[in-house]
Amino acid sequence: MQKAVLITGAGTGIGKDTAKRLVARGHKVYASTHHESEVDSLQAELGTGATVFKLDVTNAEDRLQIANLNLDVLVNNAAQSESGSLAEIDINRVRRLFEVNVFSSLELSQIAIKSMIGRGGGTVIFISSIVGRVPAPFLMPYSMTKFALSAAAAGLREEMKKLGKGIHVSVVEPGPFKTGFNQKMSDSRFEWMEKGSLFSKDQIEQMKNETNKTLNWLEANSTDSIVSKIVAATEAREPKLRYVAPLQFALLVRLLRILGK
Ligand SMILES: NC(=O)c1ccc[n+]([C@@H]2O[C@H](COP(=O)([O-])OP(=O)(O)OC[C@H]3O[C@@H](n4cnc5c(N)ncnc54)[C@H](OP(=O)(O)O)[C@@H]3O)[C@@H](O)[C@H]2O)c1
Structure with a gap:
């Protein structure tokens, strides 16, 4: 069944790839971008199946x-x-991050939920992260926003069940994907750390090398597996609470749960 789907931040990465897949599957896609300057090229790329x-x-x-x-x-x-x-870290950086990743997503969701209730139901999906389940040292500013989203999704899902108006809520937790997102995150961190940090120059240099190695090792080149999860949540009559990809990260989260971590 064709659905009307809005994806935010669809100008790049996972959002753009999801928009492409949903268009190919015949859905009515609204792909929104961060900046006006991205609109024309994304429209040309997605074609008439998307707005x-x-x-x-x-x-x-x-x-x-x-x-x-x-x-x-x-x-x-x-x-x-x-x-x-x-x-x-300058706490204003963390504050701004919560504003984008958490508060703005919730405010947008409130608008969507109101209109979905009027139409008999719908699904709200939050893209969180594997680091929204497992705390990661030095990634905590980002990780905390994703913990907040994963928790918000689980709570909101129960609230919407109670409401009984057909609103489904899911959370998608990607492992690392090579979209440029992680590299940008680490570049900006080392930029401010190099200007002044509790950590020594040697420690910073070592962290940089370790981060690059870890990203090279862990990041999946293709977003296919996570796009499939977002599409599954989009198309399901009764979407699950949680979708995780790639598979090894889904298994890792389960294992950590079993170990009580
Ligand atoms: N890549 C990974 O390893 C990974 C892992 C776990 C979770 N995720 C999550 O997956 C989602 C997509 O990330 P990605 O990897 O595809 O990175 P990405 O390409 O950077 O996608 C994020 C998009 O959000 C846009 N954005 C940022 N601030 C915005 C705002 N205020 N309003 C509207 N759009 C805004 C960005 O635009 P600008 O670039 O112009 O700011 C960008 O297009 C994110 O929620 C991310 O946290 C990614």
């Missing part, structure tokens, strides 16, 4: 655009990144 427009999730006026789209599914994909030690 592309600029939606900065932190902008209240932009968010209101979705009220009359008659959405069946909202995919809260837009996010930014910040990393570094909680002992020294």
Whole structure:
């Protein structure tokens, strides 16, 4: 069955790849971008199966655009990144990150839920992260926003069951994918750490090398596995609470749960 689906932050990466797949599967796709400058090229890439427009999730006026789209599914994909030690990161960076990744996604979801209730139901999907389940040292500013989203999704899902108006809530928790997101996160961290940090120059250099090695080793080149999970949540009559990919990360989370971590 064709669904009307909005994906935020669809100008790049997982959001863009999801938009492409949903268009190919015949859905009515609204692909929103962070910046106006991305609109024309994304529209050309996605073709007539999609409507592309600029939606900065932190902008209240932009968010209101979705009220009359008659959405069946909202995919809260837009996010930014910040990393570094909680002992020294400028808390304003963390505050801004919560504004984009958590508060703005929730405000957008509230608008979508209101309109979905009027139409007899729908699905809200939050793109969280594997580090929204497993805390990762030096990634905690980002990790905390994703813990908040994973928890919000689980709680909101139960609230919507109680409401009984056909609103489903799911969370998708990707492992690492080579979209440029993780590299950008680490580049920005080392930029501010090099200007002044509790950690020595040698420690910073070592961290840099370790981060690059870890990313090279862990990041999946293709987003196919995670896009499939987002599509599964989008198309399901009764979507599950949680979707994780790639498989080895889904298994890792289960194992950590069994071990009580
Ligand atoms: N890649 C990974 O390893 C990984 C792992 C776990 C979870 N995730 C999650 O997967 C989702 C997609 O990430 P990705 O890897 O595809 O990275 P990405 O290509 O950077 O996608 C994030 C998108 O969100 C946009 N965005 C940022 N702030 C926004 C705002 N205020 N309003 C609207 N759009 C905004 C970005 O635009 P600009 O670049 O112009 O700011 C970008 O297009 C994110 O939620 C991310 O946290 C990614």
